Amino acid sequence: MNMLYVTRKAHFSAAHRLFNPKFSDAENQRVFDKCNNPHGHGHNYIVEVTVAGEPDPDTGYVIDLKRLANVMDEHVIDKFDHKHLNYDVPELDGVIPTAENIALKVWELLEPHITNGHLHSVRIAESDNNFAEYRGNRDEGGRMKDEGKNGPLSSFIPHPSSLS
Ligand code: NI
Numbered sequence: 001m002n003m004l005y006v007t008r009k010a011h012f013s014a015a016h017r018l019f020n021p022k023f024s025d026a027e028n029q030r031v032f033d034k035c036n037n038p039h040g041h042g043h044n045y046i047v048e049v050t051v052a053g054e055p056d057p058d059t060g061y062v063i064d065l066k067r068l069a070n071v072m073d074e075h076v077i078d079k080f081d082h083k084h085l086n087y088d089v090p091e092l093d094g095v096i097p098t099a100e101n102i103a104l105k106v107w108e109l110l111e112p113h114i115t116n117g118h119l120h121s122v123r124i125a126e127s128d129n130n131f132a133e134y135r136g137n138r139d140e141g142g143r144m145k146d147e148g149k150n151g152p153l154s155s156f157i158p159h160p161s162s163l164s
Helices: 025-036 064-081 101-112
Strands: 004-016 041-053 116-124 131-136
Touching: 004 064, 004 116, 041 064, 064 101, 101 116, 101 131
Parallel strands: none
Antiparallel strands: 004 041, 041 116, 116 131
């Protein structure tokens, strides 16, 4: 089997503030530092979505990247671009909008719409230096790994002890 990986890159610009409502103001400041700025701050995010599969014998495509681009626009970029991620994006309600949690949410939003091949990874870059990547719960052959009883989004709000 010739497994190939094709990637589409897209951008969105958005504001966010990192804080956990379960923390005191002082604890939020200690944990999140500048990212806790009460009125938020912005990033030019880069989203890289990789789909894995075998090329279709008739088209030579794993997935038509124009179609993947349209799916990303409709289900992610149009929802996130020029928004405040804490307040303006219902999909992120109750979620601390770190790059990690955005990657998990983007995966959840896109996965049902990838009908050629399978979603392999979602990488979110907040800056030139900081990235988070989620590779889902499949092994390289595309089989589902054990998701655990609550699925990949069960750990959205991190326990305070995991942040220190
Ligand atoms: Ni930030």
